[in-house]
Amino acid sequence: MSYILLLYLLFSVLIFSLPKRFAGKQAIILMLVQAVAFIYFLIAVSVTKNGETISEHIQWVPQLGINLCFLADGLSVAFAMLVTGIGILVFLYAHLYMKNYEGANSFYLYLNLFGASMLGLVLSGNLIQMFIFWEFTSFLSFFLISFFHEKEGSRKAAFQSLFTTAFGGLCLLTGIILIGTVTGSYSINDWITNADAIKSSNLYFPALALILIGAFTKSAQFPFHFWLPGAMQAPTPVSAYLHSATMVKAGVFLLFRLEPVLGGTFEWTHIIPLIGVLTMLTGSYFAITRTDLKSILAYTTISALGILVLLIGIDTKLSHKAAFVFLFVHAFYKASLFMVAGIIDKKTGTRELEKLGGLIRYMPFTFVFTSLALLSMAGLPPMLGFLGKELIYEAKVQSPGIASLVLILGVAGNILMVAVSLLFLYKVFLGKYRSQTNLPNEKGFLLLLGPGVLGLLSLLMGLFPEFLAESLVEPALGIIHTGQIDVKLELWHGFNKVFFLSLFTVITGFSLFMLLIKKQKVLAAWRNLNTRFFTIDFSDVFSKTLNNFIEISKQNTKLIQHGYHRYYIMSVILFSSALIWFHLFTSSDWNIKEQVNLEPFYISGVILIVALSALFSIVSPSRIVTIIAMGVAGYGISLIYLYYSALDLAITQILAETLTIVMFFLILQRLPRFAKLSSKFTRLRDLLIALIFGGLMTVLALRAVHVELKNPVSEYFVENSLTKGYGKNIVNVILVDFRALDTLGEVTVLIIAALGVSLLLKRRKSRI
Amino acid sequence: MNSVILQIASRYVRGLLIIFAVIALLRGHNFPGGGFIGGLLAGLSVVFKGYAYSVNQIKENMKLTPEIYIGSGLSAILLSVIPGIIRKEQFMTGVWYRIFLPLLGEIKLGTPLLFDFGIFMIIIGVTIMFLFSLTKNS
Numbered sequence: 083m084s085y086i087l088l089l090y091l092l093f094s095v096l097i098f099s100l101p102k103r104f105a106g107k108q109a110i111i112l113m114l115v116q117a118v119a120f121i122y123f124l125i126a127v128s129v130t131k132n133g134e135t136i137s138e139h140i141q142w143v144p145q146l147g148i149n150l151c152f153l154a155d156g157l158s159v160a161f162a163m164l165v166t167g168i169g170i171l172v173f174l175y176a177h178l179y180m181k182n183y184e185g186a187n188s189f190y191l192y193l194n195l196f197g198a199s200m201l202g203l204v205l206s207g208n209l210i211q212m213f214i215f216w217e218f219t220s221f222l223s224f225f226l227i228s229f230f231h232e233k234e235g236s237r238k239a240a241f242q243s244l245f246t247t248a249f250g251g252l253c254l255l256t257g258i259i260l261i262g263t264v265t266g267s268y269s270i271n272d273w274i275t276n277a278d279a280i281k282s283s284n285l286y287f288p289a290l291a292l293i294l295i296g297a298f299t300k301s302a303q304f305p306f307h308f309w310l311p312g313a314m315q316a317p318t319p320v321s322a323y324l325h326s327a328t329m330v331k332a333g334v335f336l337l338f339r340l341e342p343v344l345g346g347t348f349e350w351t352h353i354i355p356l357i358g359v360l361t362m363l364t365g366s367y368f369a370i371t372r373t374d375l376k377s378i379l380a381y382t383t384i385s386a387l388g389i390l391v392l393l394i395g396i397d398t399k400l401s402h403k404a405a406f407v408f409l410f411v412h413a414f415y416k417a418s419l420f421m422v423a424g425i426i427d428k429k430t431g432t433r434e435l436e437k438l439g440g441l442i443r444y445m446p447f448t449f450v451f452t453s454l455a456l457l458s459m460a461g462l463p464p465m466l467g468f469l470g471k472e473l474i475y476e477a478k479v480q481s482p483g484i485a486s487l488v489l490i491l492g493v494a495g496n497i498l499m500v501a502v503s504l505l506f507l508y509k510v511f512l513g514k515y516r517s518q519t520n521l522p523n524e525k526g527f528l529l530l531l532g533p534g535v536l537g538l539l540s541l542l543m544g545l546f547p548e549f550l551a552e553s554l555v556e557p558a559l560g561i562i563h564t565g566q567i568d569v570k571l572e573l574w575h576g577f578n579k580v581f582f583l584s585l586f587t588v589i590t591g592f593s594l595f596m597l598l599i600k601k602q603k604v605l606a607a608w609r610n611l612n613t614r615f616f617t618i619d620f621s622d623v624f625s626k627t628l629n630n631f632i633e634i635s636k637q638n639t640k641l642i643q644h645g646y647h648r649y650y651i652m653s654v655i656l657f658s659s660a661l662i663w664f665h666l667f668t669s670s671d672w673n674i675k676e677q678v679n680l681e682p683f684y685i686s687g688v689i690l691i692v693a694l695s696a697l698f699s700i701v702s703p704s705r706i707v708t709i710i711a712m713g714v715a716g717y718g719i720s721l722i723y724l725y726y727s728a729l730d731l732a733i734t735q736i737l738a739e740t741l742t743i744v745m746f747f748l749i750l751q752r753l754p755r756f757a758k759l760s761s762k763f764t765r766l767r768d769l770l771i772a773l774i775f776g777g778l779m780t781v782l783a784l785r786a787v788h789v790e791l792k793n794p795v796s797e798y799f800v801e802n803s804l805t806k807g808y809g810k811n812i813v814n815v816i817l818v819d820f821r822a823l824d825t826l827g828e829v830t831v832l833i834i835a836a837l838g839v840s841l842l843l844k845r846r847k848s849r850i
Numbered sequence: 851m852n853s854v855i856l857q858i859a860s861r862y863v864r865g866l867l868i869i870f871a872v873i874a875l876l877r878g879h880n881f882p883g884g885g886f887i888g889g890l891l892a893g894l895s896v897v898f899k900g901y902a903y904s905v906n907q908i909k910e911n912m913k914l915t916p917e918i919y920i921g922s923g924l925s926a927i928l929l930s931v932i933p934g935i936i937r938k939e940q941f942m943t944g945v946w947y948r949i950f951l952p953l954l955g956e957i958k959l960g961t962p963l964l965f966d967f968g969i970f971m972i973i974i975g976v977t978i979m980f981l982f983s984l985t986k987n988s
Contacts (some may be wrong), residue, residue, distance in 0.1 A: 086909035729882040741977065744897050746986040748905075808946055808958055809879035817884065818969070819944045819963040825965075826927060826942075829972050833920055836976040840983035 083138050083152040084206055086119050090198035094191050108187055109177035112194045113170055119201065119400055120166035123159050130156045130557045137207060147267050151207030160206040161335050163554070164410070168327040168417050171532040175421050176319035178430070178529050183317075189229055190224060193323065197224040202327045204335055209258045209268045212339075216254065216332065218248040218299070223329055227316040239312035242624060246299050246309045252335075254296025258409025260289035261343075273343045281347055286346050290344050293336070294353065301333030303391055304361040308624065314376040318424030320531070321376060325383055326416035331409065336388065336461045337394045338402075341562050354395025359491045362388030366498035370505070370598075371609045375423040375433040379416065382459065382502060386412045389474065392488065396481040400564055404473035406555045411458060411470035411540070418455040418536035422448060425529050426510065435506075439513035447530055449511045454537030458544075460503035461496060462588065466544040471496065471587075475580045493587055500591025501598065508599060652771060659778045666781060685725055692718035705756055709746045713739060730813045851884035853902070860902035867895035875970050889973025896978050905985040916982065919975030926968035930961040 093115050094218065097108040129136055133156070138151040156160070164267035174191065180186040197219035206212035216340075228240030262268050264283045265276045275279065280286060297303075302310040310330065314321060324330070337354070344350060366384025372378045377508060386408070423446060426441065427433045442449045458467030478489045543550050600606050680686045692715045699711035716739035723732040799812055799820060807815035817825050851873035878884030900908055933945040946960035 260957050719854065730884065730887070733887050734890070735881060737887060737894065740896065741890060744901075745980055745984055748981070751986045752984070807879075807944065807962070808960060809962075811878060811880055811882065811884070814878045814966075815962075816885040817886070818879075818966045821964055822942045822944075822962070825969065827925075829923075829969055832923075833972060836916075836979040836983075838921075840979055843983045 083136070083154060083634055084140065086122055086570060087198055089115055089118065090194060090201070091185075092195050094198075097190060097194075102452030106181070107177075107387070108190050109173050109180070112190055113173035113177070115194070116169040116173055117157070117198060118167050120163065120170060123154070123162045123166060126154050126159050127163070127553050127557075131553050132469070132761040133557060133560050139266060142211075143490040145261075146662070147269070148210045149208060151213055151269060152205045153207035153270070155561050156554075156559070157561040158204045158339055160406070160554040160558045161331070162201055163198060164327050164413050165200045165204065166322060168209060168413060168536075171417070171535060172319050172323040173422075175322065175424075175529065175532045176317075176487055177423060179319055180317065185229075192222050192225045192229075195318070196324070196328070197228065200241075203332055203379075207270050207272070209270060212249070212336075213255050213258055215336075216296075216336075216792070217248070217251050219243060219329055220251055220300075221784055223247070223313070223320075223324055223644075225321070225802070226324065227313050227318045229317050230315065233315070237439070238625070239273060239309070243313050244307040245628070246306055250296040250299025254294040256288045260285045262396040262478060264289075270339065270343075273340075277343050280343060280827065284425045286344075286347075286547070287349060290347075290349055293340065293344070294357075297333035297336045297633075298357060298391075299333070299389045301330050301391065302335070302384050303357050303387065305362050307361060307364060310384055311380040312379055314374075314380050318376070319418060321379070322420035323416045325380065325415040326420055330383065330387055330461075331390075331413070334390045334394070334405075334409065337391065338405075338558075338562060341394065341397070341402075351395060351397050355392050355488060356395075358388045358390070358392025358395055358549060359495075360388070361385070362495045363491060364388070366495045367715040368503065368612070369502045369604070370498060371612055373435040375426065375435065375438075375506075375510070376420070378435070378502065378506060381501065383416055385499065386416065389495070391490075392492070393474065393477060396477060396488070398477065398481060399559065400480055400670075401477035402559055402562055404477040406469065406558055407410070407466075407473050410550060410554070411467045412542070413457040413567065414536045414540045414543075415458040416468060418451065418533040421529075421532045421536075422452045422455070425508075427462065427653070428529075429804060435509045438510045442511040445511075446663060447527075451533040451537040452511070452696075453507060454541055455533065456507050458537075460500045460588075460591065461584070464541065464544045466540045466547070466550075468584075469547060470543055472584060473584050479579055479583075493583060496587045497591045500588060501594040504595040505593065505598060508595070521744060555730075576778070583739075637827060655771060655775050659775050662778055662782070666778075666785070686723065688718050688721050688725075692722075703756075705750060705753070706747075709743055709750075712746075713743045716742070730811070747825070792845040856902045860898050864895040864898055865899070867891050869971075871895070875966060876965060879962070885969035886973055889970040890976045890977065892970070893981075895976025897976075897981055900981055900985070905981060909982050909985075912978075916975040916979035917980065919971050921975075923968040923971030923973075923975060926964055926971060930964035930968065933961055 093112060097111060100108070100111075126136060136154040138152040144147045155847050171668060173190075173193070176190065180189055183189070196219060199215045202215035203212055203219060206215060224240050225242040225244055225704065228235045228236050231240075237340060258268065261273065261280055262279050265272055267273070280289075285560045311326060313325060316324070319514065333439075341350075361386050363380045365383070365388055369381035369385065390405050390408060390412070393401045423433060427639065429445070430438065430441070432438065454465065458465035458573045459545055461467045461471030474492065475489075478492050481488055695711040695714040695718070699715070702708045704713060720732045720735035720739065723735060799816055802820075803809060803812045803815045807819045809815040809819070868891075871888040873888075874883035875885055875888035875892060876883075878888065896908070931942055934941065936941045937943075938946060939945075944960050944962045944965075946958055949957050949959050951957055
């Protein structure tokens, strides 16, 4: 399996270095890659069908229990087939759709990498690995949504989707780590075996909540749903791929994957269905009043994702079966409809529902394929969608706990879905063609291949659901619920409760549709209602919050980064001395045992000279005198070093002192005339600060003498300097061998200081 | 400043300073000296020249800019680390080689010497950089 991913990566690079003969065929080549992967998983199905698993382990960070693990079981293969299968059609579609756009190649690159990350995500057997692929999908979708980056709307939408999904990603990571601390492992198999321990641990609820936030942001659940309609700014192939079958299904996949670990609890069966139902209603309610084709599709997608999440939350075998079938149903019709929306946009130049109409005359094939998809979306026989909807109703009827609420809201959502589907079909294809300027046509028939294949698949799978049931749904359910499960899918169930619910849904949905087209006022009133009462635009709330945040941090920065160098130094010195003084006061006794030793007299004399010249440098009336006085102090200190036979130190001190004096004289040229400009108060304040810091250094030096370590390092250096470092000069051996890393650090500080001085002064020059 | 005496003296003194610097660098491992001291000495020779003539003049004529000194010093340090890594020892462990030269006999050469050379170059570069940036442009 890892080879499949490597193949993706290889071709991501290759498409940029193809010979000229293949120019413009990049998408076709990547489509072939998808096809290879698809065939691989088709073969893998024959293994997973029997409940077996293909796995592949690669050592990565064994110390932390993080290893690469690729897992092809019923669940992941079903998702992988969706990803690669729809991928084939999308690349074909993109090849025709993106032909005349600049930067199409980088678009294919992102799309291909996205496909690879999505595959990696569903195949992951290690949660950390899954998280990494999860993040890859987030930021690749950022590049895909912002493909038309010259438009402000695209940039905004891309940023929003990145921000939302990345926030969810971080929550997910935290949740994964929490569970990792409970089990001590990040492998999904270990998690499943320790499921009981996880469920009974204190960390269960926080971990669940965090993981759910991750899944809900990715799968556009309420209240994070707002990024999905915004993401329609992306080129249509992206919507067809990411927003129908892959990216938004990642959250659903995660819930499926973790159901054996986290599912079955009170929290699971109550929080998830509630959010799911809310999302479903929000989606289908707003879909009706939208006028932009892609926007309608986005809201119906939100609704469908709500249904999926709801079904997972109901947490019965039946509901999971329904969810799984619906997953395929939705992927088929939604990818197809997105592609159709793109085609219509291309041919007529608009996606506005109110401007379209009568396309049936000019685009008959498009009409046929669209109606197949829409029938499936409305859940009408004999499409796969009908099967899905029946299963959903059955699951809801038999769901434990909050069944009645879920059922009523579910039927309401479906009625809206029926109405939306009919409205879509009616407004786009029937009636009169309104724009007279350019008549649409169906040239470039290949564009229709995607919707055609998907539409026919919906139909065929509705009529002959055995393959779907036995090869994909059954093994996948076997992963979620242990044990053999027989899945039988049939179009006709007989006259039962579910059938009458379906009938009711269709009739009510149709009446609603008739009402909406006969009385234009109703739709207008509905829209008015929405603008008046549902004015909370979540994406606006989002950007406002973000702007406020940026504003606050700006104010903060202004306060802390005021730009006065003297105050920076002052705060650094005061803060560090306060810290050290505090430590000295609390931790040490104050008996300084040092005895004053005046022998020999000339050293006492040197010390006297050093002290006097230091004092003199403070009070002297001229800068030059100050510098010389400081030099005297410095050379005096080097004399003391010399007396105590610290030869290296003495040499360095003399050289450094010389250089310092020279540099000071250089600086003198740049300074204004010597004058007392500061007020008495500031001078007193500076004196105080200097005393605090100077006193601190004195006390530290005195105390350092008395620090007694059990095993001083110096002995080690003395012993090993010659034997291990091959040098007799211990100081030097320490500097360049034993403590070379420290030396490197110090030298780096010097370099940075030099660069800083050079840049600061250069800037000053240019200003003058 | 334009003193002929200083200019002529600087020629000889500079040569001496550089010789001392190299000696300090090479003998550093066994006797007082080393890259830091050597670097300061060599840096001082440039400062001396600057005082004798004019810093701006040197700045214009200098082919080896301080950045080159610093860069080569850092590269030398980088090089000195590599043998240890190849031998899979702890980071920055010194590695020694015995080399036989025809006249001098056996000599021990180790990565610490290369490291010290790196320090030497960096200190020269930093000194010159300070000198250049602190001098006022005429």
